[in-house]
Amino acid sequence: MEAAVPKISDFPVGKENTDYARYFSGRSWLALLTSNKDLNVPMFNVTFEPGCRNNWHSHSGGQILIAVGGVGYYQERGKNAVRMEPGDIIEIGPDIEHWHGAAPDSWFSHIGIECNPKINKNTWLEPVSDEEYAGAVK
Amino acid sequence: MEAAVPKISDFPVGKENTDYARYFSGRSWLALLTSNKDLNVPMFNVTFEPGCRNNWHSHSGGQILIAVGGVGYYQERGKNAVRMEPGDIIEIGPDIEHWHGAAPDSWFSHIGIECNPKINKNTWLEPVSDEEYAGAVK
Numbered sequence: 287m288e289a290a291v292p293k294i295s296d297f298p299v300g301k302e303n304t305d306y307a308r309y310f311s312g313r314s315w316l317a318l319l320t321s322n323k324d325l326n327v328p329m330f331n332v333t334f335e336p337g338c339r340n341n342w343h344s345h346s347g348g349q350i351l352i353a354v355g356g357v358g359y360y361q362e363r364g365k366n367a368v369r370m371e372p373g374d375i376i377e378i379g380p381d382i383e384h385w386h387g388a389a390p391d392s393w394f395s396h397i398g399i400e401c402n403p404k405i406n407k408n409t410w411l412e413p414v415s416d417e418e419y420a421g422a423v424k
Numbered sequence: 425m426e427a428a429v430p431k432i433s434d435f436p437v438g439k440e441n442t443d444y445a446r447y448f449s450g451r452s453w454l455a456l457l458t459s460n461k462d463l464n465v466p467m468f469n470v471t472f473e474p475g476c477r478n479n480w481h482s483h484s485g486g487q488i489l490i491a492v493g494g495v496g497y498y499q500e501r502g503k504n505a506v507r508m509e510p511g512d513i514i515e516i517g518p519d520i521e522h523w524h525g526a527a528p529d530s531w532f533s534h535i536g537i538e539c540n541p542k543i544n545k546n547t548w549l550e551p552v553s554d555e556e557y558a559g560a561v562k
Contacts, residue, residue, distance in 0.1 A: 322517055324517055324539075325485075325487075325517070326464075326539060326540055327537055347463075348463045352490075352535075353434075354434075371434075372434040373433070373434025373436075379460060380462055401462075401463040401464060401465055402463070
């Protein structure tokens with residue numbers, strides 16, 4: 287299915303993100319961008335098909351998102367969703383519950399950085415329902 | 425002089441990098457992209473005018489470069505220079521002596537990540553001479 291992904295950034299798309307599919311509504315693709323463990327900056331490019339988003343979740347070490355292609359959204363629990371376009375950066379503090387994904391009508395790619403990887407743990411929560419998503423991105 | 429910088433990426437250009445000018449041959453611009461210290465991922469966009477490069481240097485915590493605009497080069501001591509275009513990522517291990525900068529005929533922007541910021545120290549060495557630069561990028 288990789289041929290179905292349009293070119294929306296300069297970064298590799300990788301493979302369909304089947305390992306984490308249970309935490310996503312919709313299809314996503316994942317490319318690992320770094321490998322030197324001494325640097326402590328694991329970095330991925332994540333590509334979401336239109337309408338795709340991940341479940342509510344949090345990272346005990348925090349996360350940084352760098353939008354690199356298309357249009358997406360980031361929402362922190364209890365706040366309005368934030369529209370993301372290439373060049374936008376979101377810093378997500380430790381244990382902040384949030385979700386991110388594509389706009390309903392656009393593919394989206396962001397680089398994701400796992401912060402403090404030596405202590406980081408991800409906590410996956412409930413899906414973002416269709417109603418919740420529609421309300422957030424309208 | 426900021427008006428002189430062409431738009432080559434989606435990321436902010438920031439201000440002319442006068443604080444570090446003594447470690448650069450040519451003019452550069454610097455924009456801080458992150459501010460949450462809990463995340464331990466200080467991130468900057470660095471923009472180099474054509475021909476601009478920094479001195480040979482090393483980081484005790486290592487560094488990651490993410491090319492986002494124009495064309496540049498990265499060289500590790502004792503190795504051939506590597507051409508960098510948007511989407512290219514370079515992982516620089518701790519204490520590796522290197523330089524980076526623009527191509528002779530192109531502006532260049534890369535995001536730079538300071539790795540392991542709690543222990544990182546930068547060591548600045550000699551300039552990359554005109555002859556050395558010309559030989560590296562030819």
